[in-house]
Amino acid sequence: MKPHTTTTLIDELTQAVGAAHVLTGNAIPLQSCTDWFQTHTHVPLALVRPGTPVEVAQVMTICHRHGQPVTPQGGLTGLVAGAVPAENDIALSLARLNGIEEIDTAACTLTVLAGTPLQTAQDAARAAGLLLAVDLGARGSCQVGGNIATNAGGNRVIRYGMFRDQVLGLEAVLADGTVVCGLNKMLKNNAGYDLRQLFIGSEGTLGIVTRAVLRLHPQPQSCNTAWCTLPDYDTVVRFLRHAQRTLSGTLSAFEVMWPDFHELATTRIPGLRSPVNAHGLQVLIEMEGGEAGRDMAMFSNMLEAALEQGWLRDAAIAQSLKERESFWRLRDAVSEFPLMWAPYCGYDVSLPISSLGRFVDELQRALRDTFPHCEHVHFGHVGDSNLHVGVHIRPGHGVFPEDRIDACVYGIVRRYGGSISAEHGIGEHKKAYLSHSRTPQELALMRTIKHAMDPKNILNRGKVLA
Numbered sequence: 001m002k003p004h005t006t007t008t009l010i011d012e013l014t015q016a017v018g019a020a021h022v023l024t025g026n027a028i029p030l031q032s033c034t035d036w037f038q039t040h041t042h043v044p045l046a047l048v049r050p051g052t053p054v055e056v057a058q059v060m061t062i063c064h065r066h067g068q069p070v071t072p073q074g075g076l077t078g079l080v081a082g083a084v085p086a087e088n089d090i091a092l093s094l095a096r097l098n099g100i101e102e103i104d105t106a107a108c109t110l111t112v113l114a115g116t117p118l119q120t121a122q123d124a125a126r127a128a129g130l131l132l133a134v135d136l137g138a139r140g141s142c143q144v145g146g147n148i149a150t151n152a153g154g155n156r157v158i159r160y161g162m163f164r165d166q167v168l169g170l171e172a173v174l175a176d177g178t179v180v181c182g183l184n185k186m187l188k189n190n191a192g193y194d195l196r197q198l199f200i201g202s203e204g205t206l207g208i209v210t211r212a213v214l215r216l217h218p219q220p221q222s223c224n225t226a227w228c229t230l231p232d233y234d235t236v237v238r239f240l241r242h243a244q245r246t247l248s249g250t251l252s253a254f255e256v257m258w259p260d261f262h263e264l265a266t267t268r269i270p271g272l273r274s275p276v277n278a279h280g281l282q283v284l285i286e287m288e289g290g291e292a293g294r295d296m297a298m299f300s301n302m303l304e305a306a307l308e309q310g311w312l313r314d315a316a317i318a319q320s321l322k323e324r325e326s327f328w329r330l331r332d333a334v335s336e337f338p339l340m341w342a343p344y345c346g347y348d349v350s351l352p353i354s355s356l357g358r359f360v361d362e363l364q365r366a367l368r369d370t371f372p373h374c375e376h377v378h379f380g381h382v383g384d385s386n387l388h389v390g391v392h393i394r395p396g397h398g399v400f401p402e403d404r405i406d407a408c409v410y411g412i413v414r415r416y417g418g419s420i421s422a423e424h425g426i427g428e429h430k431k432a433y434l435s436h437s438r439t440p441q442e443l444a445l446m447r448t449i450k451h452a453m454d455p456k457n458i459l460n461r462g463k464v465l466a
């Protein structure tokens with residue numbers, strides 16, 4: 001772009017949102033130039049911070065006229081470098097679009113601006129006696145718009161579904177600045193194409209989400225949690241189906257940790273202790289219900305029946321909130337792995353539940369055979385067919401072979417008919433492998449949709465589709 005054109009562009013953007021909200025050069029914070037792991041860093045042409053959906057539309061109208069690429073940015077907690085701008089991009093921050101617009105307790109909906117942190121929206125729902133059901137570790141920083149753009153998952157998907165299942169309606173700004181407003185509050189609405197689905201999970205490549213109507217649920221009145229050890233994966237699946245059957249729709253988490261995870265977390269992370277003594281696959285199981293006394297009895301009966309079947313080697317029920325938190329702290333040790341194990345590759349894949357156990361066995365063998373100095377961990381939201389894998393190579397064994405580890409993991413995912421992304425999206429990191437999980441016809445349709453909605457290819461250029 002010629003210098004005078006850049007000056008005109010910045011002048012126009014400044015007029016639209018005010019000089020205080022168009023930052024350039026050193027004024028741009030590092031966080032807006034990089035991803036969560038700081039693996040990709042580029043200083044954009046400018047960081048623009050509109051304060052209203054109307055200003056977002058004005059920014060897009062200007063950028064469209066100039067053919068100027070734009071990278072939408074939410075809370076910057078994404079794990080696939082989807083919000084990292086290229087050097088000539090405008091980074092468009094949604095952070096000032098922050099606020100709850102309405103809670104409708106009769107319709108059980110919350111209308112929110114896209115830049116609102118997830119935790120703020122959760123707190124507002126709770127204050128109204130309702131539940132915004134999706135929850136993830138980044139809740140304090142990630143934004144509702146980012147959650148929608150990535151179709152975030154988290155720990156309660158088995159009960160409430162992904163973020164997609166919480167979005168009843170939304171408003172989005174298209175690449176040319178057109179505002180598409182569909183703030184629907186109804187669970188049923190089959191009036192033509194379901195346009196909100198174009199924006200959910202499209203990682204800022206088809207439009208910028210500015211507002212959303214989210215579905216709320218009744219607040220649970222009870223929570224029961226246990227940590228169990230099981231001998232093998234087939235028994236884990238039997239236990240999962242038993243829990244789903246006997247807990248009548250109240251099962252809210254079913255987290256599985258393979259022995260490699262349990263060993264690493266309990267021996268190398270200070271302050272973490274296992275609630276059980278047995279070896280095997282570890283399961284953190286939780287139910288949330290509506291009546292404390294009845295729910296506790298139902299939960300204990302479910303565990304007793306599993307013990308009688310010989311499925312559990314050991315089990316510990318959390319007797320207090322503190323104990324429940326200590327169980328979850330052990331499961332959430334995952335956030336320590338990349339720090340303690342750098343360099344580290346983390347994977348977020350999904351497989352049919354029926355083949356997930358065989359997949360882990362084969363992957364562990366392949367990793368050990370191909371990278372004799374590697375260490376690995378396997379864990380995941382198995383009830384949602386989601387597996388996370390972490391791989392580290394012990395120091396002193398040459399350059400970290402990230403590309404070869406990617407090829408090994410994704411090659412096996414492809415053979416098992418799995419997905420290279422269960423919940424984090426594709427962004428920059430995974431686009432080279434998208435064809436492992438999508439057919440050529442699916443990819444062609446994605447390109448057709450992208451071209452129809454963004455013919456100048458200015459929205460999050462180069463992300464998702466290679």
Ligand SMILES: Cc1cc2nc3c(=O)[nH]c(=O)nc-3n(C[C@H](O)[C@H](O)[C@H](O)COP(=O)(O)OP(=O)(O)OC[C@H]3O[C@@H](n4cnc5c(N)ncnc54)[C@H](O)[C@@H]3O)c2cc1C
Nearest residue numbers: 074075076077078082137143145146147149153154204209
């Ligand atoms: C500690 C930690 C725990 C996590 N746990 C989970 C988990 O359990 N489950 C899970 O799914 N993810 C998890 N994540 C990943 C991350 O939090 C989610 O992907 C989150 O939804 C991203 O939201 P964000 O606002 O930070 O988006 P960003 O990182 O800013 O952006 C993510 C993508 O969305 C686009 N985008 C952002 N806002 C908008 C908008 N308003 N309109 C259009 N496009 C937009 C960006 O361009 C980018 O492509 C975790 C991350 C961390 C750091």
